[in-house]
Amino acid sequence: MTVAFRKVSKVFADGTLALDGLDLEFEAGEFVVLLGPSGSGKTTACRLLAGLEQASAGRIEVDGQDITDLPPRERKMSMVFQNYALYAHKSVYDNIAYPLKVRRWPRAEIESKVKEVAGLLDIERLLKRRPRQLSGGEAQRVAVARALVWQPDICLMDEPLSNLDAILRLQTRTELKRLHEELGTTFVFVTHDQEEAMTLGTRIAVLKDGRLVQFDTAHEIYHRPASRFVAEFIGRPAMNTIDGGIVDGIFRAGDVALPTPGRDPGPVVLGIRPEHIVLHDSPREDTLDFRLDVPEIVEPDMLLFAACGEVALVVRAKADRPELRRGDALHLEFPADRLCFFDPDTGARRP
Amino acid sequence: MTRAWRMAALAALIVVLVIALTPYVWLFMTSIKSRLDALADTPVWLFTPTFEHYPKVFLDKGYLPMVFNSLVVAGTVTVLSLAVGVPGAYVFARHRFPGKEDLFFFFLTTRMAPPISVVVPMFLLFSYVGLVDTRTSVILAHSTFNLSLVVWMMRGFFEDIPREIDEAAQMDGHTKAGMFFRVLLPIAAPGIAATAVLCFILSWNEFLYALILVAFESRTLTVGIPGLVTPHGTLWGQVAAVAIVATLPIIVFTFLVQKHLVRGLTFGAVKG
Numbered sequence: 091m092t093v094a095f096r097k098v099s100k101v102f103a104d105g106t107l108a109l110d111g112l113d114l115e116f117e118a119g120e121f122v123v124l125l126g127p128s129g130s131g132k133t134t135a136c137r138l139l140a141g142l143e144q145a146s147a148g149r150i151e152v153d154g155q156d157i158t159d160l161p162p163r164e165r166k167m168s169m170v171f172q173n174y175a176l177y178a179h180k181s182v183y184d185n186i187a188y189p190l191k192v193r194r195w196p197r198a199e200i201e202s203k204v205k206e207v208a209g210l211l212d213i214e215r216l217l218k219r220r221p222r223q224l225s226g227g228e229a230q231r232v233a234v235a236r237a238l239v240w241q242p243d244i245c246l247m248d249e250p251l252s253n254l255d256a257i258l259r260l261q262t263r264t265e266l267k268r269l270h271e272e273l274g275t276t277f278v279f280v281t282h283d284q285e286e287a288m289t290l291g292t293r294i295a296v297l298k299d300g301r302l303v304q305f306d307t308a309h310e311i312y313h314r315p316a317s318r319f320v321a322e323f324i325g326r327p328a329m330n331t332i333d334g335g336i337v338d339g340i341f342r343a344g345d346v347a348l349p350t351p352g353r354d355p356g357p358v359v360l361g362i363r364p365e366h367i368v369l370h371d372s373p374r375e376d377t378l379d380f381r382l383d384v385p386e387i388v389e390p391d392m393l394l395f396a397a398c399g400e401v402a403l404v405v406r407a408k409a410d411r412p413e414l415r416r417g418d419a420l421h422l423e424f425p426a427d428r429l430c431f432f433d434p435d436t437g438a439r440r441p
Numbered sequence: 442m443t444r445a446w447r448m449a450a451l452a453a454l455i456v457v458l459v460i461a462l463t464p465y466v467w468l469f470m471t472s473i474k475s476r477l478d479a480l481a482d483t484p485v486w487l488f489t490p491t492f493e494h495y496p497k498v499f500l501d502k503g504y505l506p507m508v509f510n511s512l513v514v515a516g517t518v519t520v521l522s523l524a525v526g527v528p529g530a531y532v533f534a535r536h537r538f539p540g541k542e543d544l545f546f547f548f549l550t551t552r553m554a555p556p557i558s559v560v561v562p563m564f565l566l567f568s569y570v571g572l573v574d575t576r577t578s579v580i581l582a583h584s585t586f587n588l589s590l591v592v593w594m595m596r597g598f599f600e601d602i603p604r605e606i607d608e609a610a611q612m613d614g615h616t617k618a619g620m621f622f623r624v625l626l627p628i629a630a631p632g633i634a635a636t637a638v639l640c641f642i643l644s645w646n647e648f649l650y651a652l653i654l655v656a657f658e659s660r661t662l663t664v665g666i667p668g669l670v671t672p673h674g675t676l677w678g679q680v681a682a683v684a685i686v687a688t689l690p691i692i693v694f695t696f697l698v699q700k701h702l703v704r705g706l707t708f709g710a711v712k713g
Contacts, residue, residue, distance in 0.1 A: 103537055142608050162611040169612045175605035179627055192614035192623075236613070 091118035091153055091243060091276070093139070098148035099300075100134050108134040110300035111148065116293065118243070121270050121277045123291030127323070128282060131300035133248055136280045140246050141165050152243075168237035172249040174229040176221040182232050183217040189240045207239045210269070227258040231265075238269070244276045251286060263289060284324050288312070296320050314430075318437035321361050321430060327393065330367075330403040332360045333434060345399035346378060348424055350431075358440070359432040364393065364406035366428035370421040377421040385414050396420050465688070472681035479677045494678040495686075504665055504683060511645060511661040512690065514576055518583040518644040519637050525584075526591025527633060531621065533592065534599035535607065545596070548589040556586075560653050567654060576659045582650040587640045594639070598632030599625070634701035642691055662687045 093116055100109040109131045116122045124132035137143040139150060141162035150158045157165060168189065176185050183204060190200045208214045211231045221229060230250060237245050247266075251259045267290055270277050281287055287294050288308040295305045296316075304316035315321040321329040334343025335357040341348040343360070350360075370377050380396035380403070392409040395402070405422060414420075431440040471479050473490040499505045533545055563582055564573065572578040602625065610620035626633070648663045655664065666683050669676045695702065 140608075140612060142611065161616070162608075163614045163616065167612070169608065171605040171609060173603055173605055175603060175609040177606065177609075177624065177628070179630075189613040192619070236609075240614075 092116070092151075093244065093276070094151045095135065095139075096149045096151060098135070098138060098150060099146050100131070100138060100143060101146045108300055109138070109145075112297075112300065112302055114295055114302055114305060116276075116305075118276050119274050121267075121279065121290055121292045123287040123294045124278065124280045124297060125284060125287040125291075125294050126282065126297035129299075130297040132280045132282075132295075132297050134300075135297070136169075136246050136248050136278060139244070139278060140167055140169050142169075166243040168240070168242040168245050170230070170233045170237045170245065170247040170250045172252050174221070174226075174233045174253075176224075176229060176232060176236075178221050180221075181217065182213070182219050182221070182224070185221065185232055186217075186235045186239050189236060193240060195240075203239055204235075207235045210238075210272070211235045211265075226254050227262060230254060230262060234266070234269070238273065238275065242275070244278060247277065247279045249280055249282070251281070251283075259286075266290060284326070288324075296323065298323075314439070315361075316439055318359055318361065318432040318439075321432070321439075325363060327364055327404045327406070329361045329363050329430070331432070332401055332403065334358065334360060344401045346401045348378065350426070350429070353431065357434045359434050359437075361430035361432060362403075362424055362428055364404040365391075366425060367403070367405045367407075368423040368425065369394070369405055369407045369411075370423060373421045374423070377423050380420045380422050382414055382416055382418045382420050384416065394420060396422070468681050468684055468688075471677055472685050474678060476676075476678055479681075491678075494676075494682040498669070498676075498679040498682050499686070502679075504662075506658070507660050507662045507665045508686060510576060510659055511663070511687070514579050514583065514651075514661055515641050515645040515690075517576075517580045518587055519640040521580065521584050522587035522591045522640050523633065523637060526588050526636075527595050527626075527629075528621070529588075530592045530595030531599050531625065533596045535604065545592070548592050551589050552586055556649050560650055563650070564653050574655045574657060574659055576655075578654045579651050579659065579661065582654060583644040583647055587643060590639060590643070591636055594636045595629070595632060598629050598636075601632075602628055631701035634698040638695055638698055638702055641694055645687075645691060 095112045095114040098109055098112045099107070101107050112131070112135060114135070124135055126132045134143060138145050141157075141160055141164075145158050148158075149156050152165075176182075177188065180188065186204045186207065187200050190203060195203070204217075205214070208217060211234060213228065213231050213235060216224065216228055216232065221232070224232065230253075233250070237247075250266075251262055254262060263286060266277070266279075269275075270290075277290075279286075279290055288311075291308060293305060293307055294311055296303045296311065296319075298319055304311055304320050306314075306316075311320060311324055315324060315329070318331055322331060332343045332346065334341055334346070336342075336350055336353050336355045338355070339349060339351045339353065341350045341353075341358070341360055348360070373379065378398065380398045382394055382396050383402070384395040386393040386395070387409050390409055391406050392411070392414075394405040394407060394414070396405060397403075405420065432438065433440060470486075472494055473492060474485070474488055475491050478485045478488045499508075533541065560582075567573045567578040567581075572581075606624065606628065607620055610624040611617070615623060646663060647661075651661045651664045652667075655661070662683060666680055666687075669680045669683070
């Protein structure tokens with residue numbers, strides 16, 4: 091099974107352009123994460139796939155078949171909502187059984203299916219309860235059970251973990267990963283949390299302003315961001331980006347001068363991840379001197395906010411230099427193979 | 442809450458109860474008093490009860506069919522207003538369309554004019570189509586003002602139901618109609634019950650439209666009561682007997698939906 095968005099646009103009644111010619115294609119069995127800041131169109135894309143919104147332009151295809159105008163019930167997809175959307179007047183059992191009942195499965199089969207999926211999600215003991223007697227984590231498990239019980243082709247999840255507290259969010263995240271591996275169902279997962287995206291997704295679609303910026307594995311997105319936007323959006327803290335220019339094979343920005351042999355001259359944005367900058371004890375030929383502004387200990391690491399003239403950046407290093415104080419000199423090495431270069435106008439990464 | 446507050450609250454409750462219930466006690470006593478006791482200028486609290494007024498007014502004077510008329514009118518009005526108003530309220534709660542809030546406000550304006558100003562044109566309309574002195578005319582008249590009540594109340598209830606419930610129902614395999622009837626209506630049941638009670642009471646108690654639109658066979662109980670004001674004096678015992686009977690269905694109906702009514706009136710209804 092192949093799912094494809096082909097030049098899909100969505101304009102809402104108030105004129106908001108939520109999706110702007112989205113092109114996206116993925117295969118069955120993937121765990122696709124739609125990631126982006128608020129207003130990037132990730133939720134809209136998910137709802138269009140579900141059939142809960144109508145596309146303004148473009149086509150959505152499953153195996154080459156146009157499903158753009160099919161109602162939700164004919165799409166073999168289920169959905170998990172951020173606020174769970176359980177039926178408050180039904181027991182947990184009836185909530186989970188409901189999609190099967192609506193689809194007129196035989197009663198005996200319904201019962202065995204509900205038991206099976208309840209076992210899978212470890213919620214058998216909750217089956218007789220009402221939704222309002224459940225904690226947030228339990229309610230979300232029930233919602234996931236309801237979405238998986240009829241074995242849909244695709245399970246859509248719209249920020250399903252956002253209403254859970256931090257610890258529960260981690261547990262449920264692991265749980266979802268396990269479910270995906272056990273069931274092989276295709277998951278489409280919407281989130282604004284990059285950590286969720288990086289841990290869950292087999293591939294991550296990064297959206298911005300209704301367009302696809304990059305669709306790749308977490309590793310690729312982290313190490314080879316397609317644009318300055320992705321570089322600055324992914325990673326905590328984000329990738330350092332320095333506006334400057336290359337003259338005679340040397341990158342210059344304010345007081346910073348970094349040899350970049352073989353690079354074309356002209357204005358450019360240099361990017362490097364905080365943990366890729368190497369902190370040395372003493373100056374070397376290949377180090378630049380920065381002044382420490384604020385050290386922050388985040389065991390087992392520390393974040394060093396440093397500046398050199400106008401240029402500010404963050405270094406992530408092992409927290410083994412407790413003697414560092416504000417104003418100390420940092421001798422920083424910028425390994426050439428870790429550097430990224432972005433176009434200052436379009437933001438696109440240069441090879 | 443401290444003990445003192447609790448006592449104060451209890452006392453306040455008793456005062457309210459006494460104020461609310463005394464008329465009913467008085468009404469019931471009047472309905473079983475003889476004419477002489479009823480008209481005594483010093484209220485009589487101890488008397489020999491008589492049950493002559495009930496058979497007299499309902500059987501001899503033929504007021505029994507009026508109970509039936511009132512039940513048919515109020516019942517039909519309730520069903521009709523809900524059948525039209527509940528789906529309408531859902532659309533107001535969920536959909537966006539041009540002029541929505543204006544149209545919604547228009548429903549309210551139908552209640553702004555004093556009924557007396559509408560009743561004469563309404564009488565003329567019904568007489569043109571030959572509906573005067575039928576239950577249908579009263580049902581239609583009452584539905585006009587109950588419809589706005591239903592739309593206004595039910596919109597709030599539907600807005601209290603998260604939109605995701607609609608969507609979950611569709612993802613679970615329902616058509617839009619299936620979603621509305623199988624999922625949303627059961628969830629909105631408390632609100633519907635509360636609205637139904639109010640509809641029923643409003644129609645059951647309504648006097649002016651019913652008085653103008655019907656004269657003989659189709660008279661409702663409220664219209665029947667003034668018939669007991671005779672040239673030979675008001676028959677208070679019979680008036681009270683009719684009033685007691687007129688109160689009973691409301692009490693029964695309210696108790697039936699009481700469970701929903703409390704929830705229904707405390708959330709949702711104030712939104713809109």
